[in-house]
Each structure stands twice: as C-alpha cells, then as structure tokens.
Amino acid sequence: MSLNIATVAFYVIAIVLVGSSLAVVMLRNIVHAALFLAVVFGAAAGVYVLLNAEFIAIVQVLIYAGAVTILVLFAIMLTQNAMSRTSSPFSGQAWLAAIISVALAAGLIFTVGSSQMALASPNASANLANAINGGGTVARIGQLLYSPFDYSYVLPFEIASVVLLVAIIGAIVIGREE
Amino acid sequence: MVTLNSFLVLGALVFCIGLFGALSKRNAVAILMSIEIMLNAVNITLVAYASAFQSFAGAGHGERLTGQIFAIFIITVAAAEAAVALAMIIAIYRRRSTIDVGQINLMRW
Numbered sequence: 296m297s298l299n300i301a302t303v304a305f306y307v308i309a310i311v312l313v314g315s316s317l318a319v320v321m322l323r324n325i326v327h328a329a330l331f332l333a334v335v336f337g338a339a340a341g342v343y344v345l346l347n348a349e350f351i352a353i354v355q356v357l358i359y360a361g362a363v364t365i366l367v368l369f370a371i372m373l374t375q376n377a378m379s380r381t382s383s384p385f386s387g388q389a390w391l392a393a394i395i396s397v398a399l400a401a402g403l404i405f406t407v408g409s410s411q412m413a414l415a416s417p418n419a420s421a422n423l424a425n426a427i428n429g430g431g432t433v434a435r436i437g438q439l440l441y442s443p444f445d446y447s448y449v450l451p452f453e454i455a456s457v458v459l460l461v462a463i464i465g466a467i468v469i470g471r472e473e
Numbered sequence: 474m475v476t477l478n479s480f481l482v483l484g485a486l487v488f489c490i491g492l493f494g495a496l497s498k499r500n501a502v503a504i505l506m507s508i509e510i511m512l513n514a515v516n517i518t519l520v521a522y523a524s525a526f527q528s529f530a531g532a533g534h535g536e537r538l539t540g541q542i543f544a545i546f547i548i549t550v551a552a553a554e555a556a557v558a559l560a561m562i563i564a565i566y567r568r569r570s571t572i573d574v575g576q577i578n579l580m581r582w
Contacts, residue, residue: 301475302475305475305479309479309483312483312487313483313486313487313490316487316490316491316510317490319494319506319507319510320490320491320493320494320497320498320507320510325500325502325503328503328506329502329506332506332509332510335487335510335513336513339513339516339517342480342483342517342520343517343520345475346480346520346521346523346524347524347527348520348523348524348541348544350541350545351516351520351541351544351545351548354545354548355516355548358548358552359509359513359548359551362552363509363551363552363555366555366556366559367502367505367506367509367555367559369559370502370505370559370562370563371502373563373566374502374562374563374566374572383499384498384499384500384503385497385498385499386497386498386499386574386575388496388497389496389497391496392492392493392496392497393493393497395492395493395496396489396490396492396493396496397489399488399489399492400485400486400489403485403488403489404482404485404486407478407481407482407485408478432527432538432541435538436538436541436542436545439538439542440542440545448542451546455546455549455550458549458550458553459549459552459553461553462552462553462554462556462557463556465557465560466556466557466559466560467560469557469560469561469564470559470560470561470563470564472567
C-alpha cells in the first residue's frame with residue numbers, strides 16, 4: 296500500500312469536489328450555493344495541478360473562481376426577489392432527474408472500469424498524479440495556440456476571440472434597458 | 474494509487490451531480506451553476522487524458538497536449554455562455570418578474 300502525498304491530495308480534493316458539487320445542487324439558499332460553486336472551481340484547479348496542467352489551473356482560478364462566480368453572484372443580486380425562499384427549489388420532475396443521473400453515473404463508471412482505452416493507456420497502471428515532471432507545459436501550450444507555422448490551433452483561437460466579442464456585444468444588447 | 478481511471482470516475486460523478494441539478498432545479502441561475510459544474514467535469518476528463526498521453530511514445534509533438542487545448546477552448550466558450558445566459562436571465566426577470574423556469578412557458582407545446 297503505497298500512500299504518497301499525491302494520492303492523499305487526490306482523495307482530499309476529490310471529496311471536497313464531490314461534496315461541494317452536491318452542496319451547490321442541494322442547498323436551498325442560492326447565495327450559499329453560489330459560494331460553494333467557488334469551492335468547486337478551486338477544487339477543480341487542484342485536480343489540474345495534480346495532472347501537471349498548471350496553465351489550466353491558473354486559467355481556472357482566474358476565469359471561473361474570479362469572473363464567473365462574481366457574474367453569478369451579480370445575477371443572484373439582481374434577481375433576488377424572483378424566487379420565494381419557502382417553496383422547494385426542485386421542480387416536480389426531480390425524481391425523474393435523479394433516476395436519469397444515477398443511471399448515467401452507473402453506466403459511465405461501469406464503462407470506465409471495463410474500457411480498453413482507459414486500461415491500455417500508458418499511465419493507467421502508473422501513478423498519474425506526480426507533481427514532478429521536469430519543466431512545465433506552458434511553453435508548449437503557447438506554441439500550440441499561437442504558432443502560425445507549426446502544427447497549431449491558431450485559427451480556432453482567433454475564432455474563439457470572435458465568439459468572445461459576440462458574447463460581449465450580445466450580453467450588452469440583451470441586458471440593456473429599453 | 475491514483476490512475477487515469479480515478480480521474481475519469483471523479484469526472485463522471487461530478488458530471489452526473491451537475492446533470493441532476495440542471496434537470497431538477499427551478500431557479501434559472503441554479504440551472505446555469507449546474508451547467509458550469511458539468512463543463513468543469515468534462516474539463517477534468519479531458520485534462521486527465523492529456524496527462525495520460527504525455528508519455529505516450531506514439532503521439533506526436535502536438536497531440537500530447539490536445540486535451541489541455543480543448544479544455545482552454547471549453548473554458549472560453551463557458552465564460553461567453555455564462556455572460557450571455559446571465560444577461561438573458563436578467564432580461565427575463567425584468568420583463569416577467571420571475572426566473573422560475575416552470576413559469577417561463579411561452580414556447581411550451
């Protein structure tokens with residue numbers, strides 16, 4: 296039984312992630328749910344650090360834990376009297392949603408457990424969560440995103456900036472007072 | 474021992490928790506929060522595969538980090554989606570004074 300620090304960190308982060316996700320879904324008070332959403336995003340950043348994806352972890356903290364949480368809190372503040380606090384936060388079909396979700400979870404976990412892809416992958420039997428990898432992946436991600444000559448994703452990156460521009464203008468147009 | 478399967482099971486669990494929230498909540502902001510949880514779960518799965526393929530001998534230079542690039546694009550699109558969806562929720566609230574998705578039934582068949 297090898298119990299190194301990466302394994303302990305994975306299980307701590309996994310328990311925090313699943314627990315705070317359940318808190319987001321189950322809590323009646325929407326403000327508390329939004330604050331637990333920040334915990335979900337922080338725990339996901341921890342998972343990315345364990346997977347040697349430090350750039351994704353930093354982007355996750357900046358965009359999700361920073362921007363999206365504040366955006367959600369602003370929306371809750373602007374619509375605070377819309378839902379009565381006494382009625383149930385779940386709709387009438389919540390039992391059906393629970394059945395679908397549990398069935399999908401069971402199917403996914405069974406598929407992962409019996410998948411050739413997951414079992415035959417190179418690191419499936421090795422310890423995936425080791426923080427020491429010799430150098431980061433940030434430089435290679437930058438080459439992949441920006442390089443105009445090499446095999447790169449520069450065209451999807453430009454399209455993503457157009458998508459962001461459209462989203463900014465669309466949010467202003469939709470949210471504007473007449 | 475933390476393997477690829479551990480991360481995949483974690484992603485599946487978080488995805489299904491978010492799916493339950495997205496299907497069962499009445500508040501539109503809560504549904505949006507559940508969708509963000511689902512997007513995060515997909516990102517965890519993609520980054521786990523990228524990490525598993527980093528030492529894969531057959532992969533080329535660019536293919537090893539494709540999962541992380543996909544995760545970056547998902548984060549970008551999720552941020553745009555959150556901004557537009559929250560603007561729509563505020564516009565609906567201003568017009569109809571509710572964000573209960575059971576009462577926003579203009580397009581109900």
